[in-house]
Amino acid sequence: MKTTLIICIFALGGWWTQGETTTHEFQKTVVSDSLKVDPVCKMKVKASSSIKSTFNKKEYVFCSKSCQMKFDKSPEKYLK
Template sequence: MHKEIDPVCGMEVDPSTASYKTLYKGKVYYFCSSLCKEAFEKNPEHYLKHGPQGMPHHH
């Protein structure tokens, strides 16, 4: 079964059951939670350049 990697926290996400996803530059990214989705959408280039950073925290 194919898994996608959450670009924010690095967790494996099953695209067929993922509730959170976003389209960026023609590619779909999948997330384990709304927190990860929001973090990615605020600064997608950071995560694509540096890789997963762990779970985002609210300040």
């Protein structure tokens, strides 16, 4: 009887955490779609940020004007 109860608890525990993982992965995907990484300081920035530069036909967003200016001076340095 004890063994059966223990097996049931582990089975339910595995099912319960599987649902949480799926929810967490979904939330992680939603967040990553709305955020980008500043190539200079590696800070997460909203994709809709107004501080942007284009290099090799690709757009980059920045957390501040100073990061944008550093990038504009030497983009290859920050894209390694």
